[in-house]
Amino acid sequence: MPLAVLVTAANINERTGARELFSQLSTPLPRLQRIWADSGYDGDEFDTWVEELLHCLFEIVVTPPKPASSLDALPKKRGRPTQAERQEREHMKAQCTPQQLHPSTTYQVPAHRWVVERTFGWLVRSRRLARDYEGLPRSSEAMIQLALSRLMLKRLAAP
Numbered sequence: 001m002p003l004a005v006l007v008t009a010a011n012i013n014e015r016t017g018a019r020e021l022f023s024q025l026s027t028p029l030p031r032l033q034r035i036w037a038d039s040g041y042d043g044d045e046f047d048t049w050v051e052e053l054l055h056c057l058f059e060i061v062v063t064p065p066k067p068a069s070s071l072d073a074l075p076k077k078r079g080r081p082t083q084a085e086r087q088e089r090e091h092m093k094a095q096c097t098p099q100q101l102h103p104s105t106t107y108q109v110p111a112h113r114w115v116v117e118r119t120f121g122w123l124v125r126s127r128r129l130a131r132d133y134e135g136l137p138r139s140s141e142a143m144i145q146l147a148l149s150r151l152m153l154k155r156l157a158a159p
Contacts (some may be wrong), residue, residue: 001152002119003029005144007137012038022053032056037114062113124145 006021011125018041035050047058081089123129126147134140 001148002144003032005141007140007144009137015044015046018046019049022050025054029054029056034059036061036115038113122151126150 004021004025006017006024008017008020017157035054036059038061041047042060047060050056050058123144126143128134128143129140129147131134132140134143
């Protein structure tokens with residue numbers, strides 16, 4: 001469950017919004033050990049600021065690099081390839097295994113990204129959060145807190 005909620009305008013930088021959110025936390029969080037963030041929170045010594053403020057580890061979750069194909073080694077030129085270039089490409093294709101031609105065609109979710117996506121999935125189950133109905137950021141924050149409280153109560157009351 002999220003510990004705090006802050007809704008900002010779309011023109012607010014992630015780090016600026018996070019600084020505002022973390023500065024509002026008045027109670028110490030002794031059980032908080034690690035914060036995972038995406039690359040939008042990287043830079044400006046933001047990680048050291050968070051670690052000093054909250055006394056926990058701040059970690060940027062990076063997307064794994066896409067594996068290179070064996071055909072990526074061929075030089076790329078603009079325009080139509082010549083007959084010799086097409087023959088060279090076909091020759092390389094014939095020598096490569098399918099794994100070398102297409103090392104990983106499936107999308108790989110970055111580590112720990114599912115935690116954020118799962119939370120957004122829970123929130124969109126609430127009808128008022130499925131669209132931007134709220135006019136004020138405070139009412140959006142209240143609806144998010146309400147949806148998460150409802151989810152927590154359902155879990156606590158489960159048979």
